[in-house]
Amino acid sequence: MSSSASQTELKRVEDLWFPDATLILRAENSLFRVHSGILAARSSVFQDMIAFPQPTPPAESDGNEMVDGHVVVRLHDLAGEVEVFLRAIFDSSFFMPPRSPVKFQVVIGVMRLAHKYDVQFLFRRALSHLDSIFPVQFTDSLDRYSVYGDADHVQFDGGDLTVDFIAFRAALEVGASWILPTAYYNIARESDFMLKLGANCHLSPQEEKLFLAAQTKFLRAFGSTYRFMKLLPSPECDSSQCEDTISEGHDVLKRWNDDCTDMDPLGPWVFDYVDGSLCDGCEDLARVQHRAAQEVFWDTLPTLFGLPGWDELKELRRRVIEETA
Template sequence: MSSSASQPELKRVEDLWFPDASLILRAENSLFRVHSSILAARSSVFRDMITFPQPRQPEGGEADMVDGCIVVRLHDSATEVEVFFKAIFDSSFFERAPVPVDFSALIGVLRLSHKYDVQYLFRRALSHLDSMYPTSLQTLQDILTGETYPHVYSSCQWEITEHMGALRAASEVGASWLLPAVYYRITSTFSMELADGRLSIADVQRCLTAQTAFVRATTESHAFLRLLPAPTCRTPMRCRTAVSAAYGMLDEWSSDQEDCNPLSSWVFYCTGLPCDTCTEMAKSSFSAVQERFWARLPSIFGLAEWEELKKMETAIMESAA
C-alpha cells in the first residue's frame, strides 16, 4: 500500500481477511478483505457501491492499494464494521433470539444493518432489542422482578450506559416503539451520568422532566398501604404489622433509586401480607396504578401513543421481512 511517514499503521482483521476475495474495505485503521458477491447479495448499498466504478485519483496521485486491490474506505467505526461483517460472513456469530448475543455487537449490527440495508440482520437485531425493551407492561415487569431475563447478553450489565446506548441506536434507526421502555430504564435509574455528554441535551431534559411524573406515580402506587387491613380481613393485627413494616422500609429506602421506579413491585411483595383478602385488595389497587402509568408512559416522553407505536413496529418489521 502507498505510504508516507505520517500515515497510520493499518491492521488486517484476520477473521475477516479472505485471501481469495477481491474487495478490501477500510474502517479507521482496520482492513477487511471480503467477498464482494456475498456483500452484494446481502446489501443493496454494497451492491450499488460495488457496481459503480471507483473514482479516479487526481493526476499524479496514487490510489490506496493492497495486494493489487484498491482499498475502499468506510466512514464507520472499525469495531462496528468488524461485528457487522462477522454477522454476515459467520452465521453462528449473530443468531436469532433467544440465542444470546453480545450487547455491544447487537448495537453495532443494528446500526450498520440499517445503514447498509441488510434487512435480515436489521430484523434480527430489533428482535433482540424487543426482548430487552418490550411494549408489554407484564413483560417489562417480569424483567424488572427477575422472573424472566431477556437472553444473557454477555456484556450487558443493565446499567445506565447500556440503556443510553440503546436509546441512541433505537432513535437513529427509527425504532420508536422501543423508546418508552428505554426512557423508563434511564429515568428510573437516574444519575449524574445523564449530564456527561452521552445523551443529547434534549434527552437529558426529557428524562429530568419525566422524573416528576415518576415520583408521583411511585407515591400513588404505594397508596394501597392506606387501604389495609381490608374491612373483611380475618387477621387485622398481623396485617397491620406487615403494613407498618412496609412503611418502615419505605422510609429506609427514601433516598434509593427504587423510589423513582413506579413499575417496581418490591413494596408490594415485601409486605408479606398474611391475609388473602388484603393481598387481593392490595394487588388490585397496586396493579391499577401501574397500568394507568404504563398507558401514559409514551406521552410522558413526548412520544406517540402505544397503539401508534405498535403499528409502527409492525410496519417496520414487515418491511424488513
C-alpha cells in the same frame, strides 16, 4: 501492502480476511478482505457501490489507497461495528435470532450498520433482540422490572445507564421510536442520572430538561401505585400477622420517600422488601390494585416524553419488523 497503507498503521482482521476475495474494506485502522458477491447479495447499498467500475492498477498514483494490488474502499464507520456487521453476514452462527445469547454492543453495531447498508434481515433481527430490554407490552415490562426477572439473553452490565443512552441514540438514528419510552424511563428514574451517565454520554440541554421534568411525574405516579395501602388489611383479613407486615411495608415506603431516590413506578413490589407475608385476601387485593395502577402509568409513559402513544409505536414496530420480513 503499499506505502500508503503501511503494515504498522493498519491491522488485518484475520477471521474476515479471505485470500481469494477481491474487496478490501477499511474502517478506522482495520482492514477486511471479503467476497463482494456475497456482500452485494445481502446489501443493496454495497450492490450499488460494487456496480460502479473500480479503478484498475496502477491506481495508487491517482491517490487511491492500495493493499495487495486492490483498491481499498474506505468506510466511515467504527471498526468494531464494521467487524460485527461483517461477521453477521459471513458467519451464520455469529448473530443468531433471539433468544440466543449476544452482547449488547454486537446488537447495536449490527443494527446501525444493517440499517445504513440496507441488510434488512439483520436489521430486523437486531431489533428483535432489543425487544427483551425495551418492551412495548405492559406484561413484558413487569418481567423486565421485577427483582425476580430472568437474566436477559442480551448481555450487558446490569444497571449501567450507558446501555440506555446508547440504545436511545441508536434508536433515533434508525427510526426505532418504540425503543425510546423504556430507554428514557430507565434514565429518568435515576435521581442522579447525569452523574451515572458520566462524561462519555453527553445529553443535550433539551434531553436533560425532558428527563428532569419526567422525574416529577414519576414521583407522583409512584405514589399512585401504592394508594392501595390505605385499603389494607382487606375486609376479609383474619390474620394477625398482616397488620405487622403492612406496617413494615409503610416503613419501607417512607424510607424510599425520605431518600428521594425512588422514582420507579414500574419497579418491584414493596412487600418483597419486608420479612412478613400477607394473607391471601390482602395479597390479592394489593396486587390487583398495584398492577392496575402500574398499567395506567405504563399506558401514559410514551406521552410523558412527548412521544406518540403505544398504539402508534407498536404499529410502527409491526411495520418495520413484520411487514418487511
